[in-house]
Amino acid sequence: MTVDVEDWYTSSIDLFAEADGDHGRPPDRTVLRNTRRCLELFARNNSKATFFILTTVAEAYPELIREIEQEGHEIGVHGYQHRLVYRLTPPEFEQDLKKSLAILQGIGVRNIHGFRAPYWSITKKSLWALEILKRNGLKYDASIFPIYRQLYGIPDAPTRPYEIIPGLMEYPPATYRLCGLNLPIAGGGYLRMLPYAFLDPMIRSAGRQGGLVFYIHPYELDPADVQGVESPKCLKSRAYLLQQKLGRNSNPRKIEKLLAAHRFVSFAAAYAM
Numbered sequence: 269m270t271v272d273v274e275d276w277y278t279s280s281i282d283l284f285a286e287a288d289g290d291h292g293r294p295p296d297r298t299v300l301r302n303t304r305r306c307l308e309l310f311a312r313n314n315s316k317a318t319f320f321i322l323t324t325v326a327e328a329y330p331e332l333i334r335e336i337e338q339e340g341h342e343i344g345v346h347g348y349q350h351r352l353v354y355r356l357t358p359p360e361f362e363q364d365l366k367k368s369l370a371i372l373q374g375i376g377v378r379n380i381h382g383f384r385a386p387y388w389s390i391t392k393k394s395l396w397a398l399e400i401l402k403r404n405g406l407k408y409d410a411s412i413f414p415i416y417r418q419l420y421g422i423p424d425a426p427t428r429p430y431e432i433i434p435g436l437m438e439y440p441p442a443t444y445r446l447c448g449l450n451l452p453i454a455g456g457g458y459l460r461m462l463p464y465a466f467l468d469p470m471i472r473s474a475g476r477q478g479g480l481v482f483y484i485h486p487y488e489l490d491p492a493d494v495q496g497v498e499s500p501k502c503l504k505s506r507a508y509l510l511q512q513k514l515g516r517n518s519n520p521r522k523i524e525k526l527l528a529a530h531r532f533v534s535f536a537a538a539y540a541m
């Protein structure tokens with residue numbers, strides 16, 4: 269199980285035309301409340317996770333990162349500014365990564381092994397990022413979604429863990445092969461919008477062939493977090509917000525069901541790092 273620790277607004281900045289230039293804005297306190305809900309949920313269900321931290325969150329609320337570690341979860345990196353990797357130059361990406369690592373190390377986090385790109389944005393356009401991850405000491409990436417989306421994905425990428433460049437593993441999110449296509453079953457918006465009864469048999473079937481990687485966001489346990497967002501003026505942003513609001517109320521129950529039905533671990537535990 270993985271958790272991308274961020275607030276909803278920050279995680280959407282590159283998709284909101286109006287919010288341009290707002291990168292690096294400190295997240296509000298909803299991220300504290302909702303990440304603590306995640307911790308309670310995992311404790312109740314005897315599961316552990318890798319928490320990929322947007323490091324503006326670590327900068328604003330270092331105590332939260334310590335709480336996550338104290339509960340026995342793994343800490344990974346989700347970048348500082350939540351930018352699409354392929355919109356950055358390699359030096360900009362490396363600067364963002366180094367800053368993130370320094371913030372986490374500065375509050376005492378040791379053994380940082382993994383990276384998850386904002387918006388799954390390691391695609392064929394940004395594979396150069398992998399060498400940068402490796403030379404900054406990371407052991408794995410968990411950013412390549414083996415599906416096609418306008419924003420992200422490499423549809424013909426492997427769907428199971430593999431060594432993507434020498435010395436760096438890739439752990440892709442769970443998919444289910446249906447009619448020659450990889451159907452995403454890994455969490456996030458897919459869990460939110462598809463009925464649980466539809467996903468459940470695919471999760472069980474794909475899970476029989478080996479461990480699956482899931483992901484959630486803290487704000488997905490709190491439907492009010494997105495419902496309160498003001499409607500933007502730009503039509504494209506409005507459509508995005510509308511789509512983001514779909515399935516919010518039922519999503520916490522689905523996440524509870526998923527946790528109750530399966531036992532989850534972090535990458536560090538699963539692969540003995």
Ligand SMILES: [Zn+2]
Pocket residue numbers: 272274279346350385386387
């Ligand atoms: Zn994110």
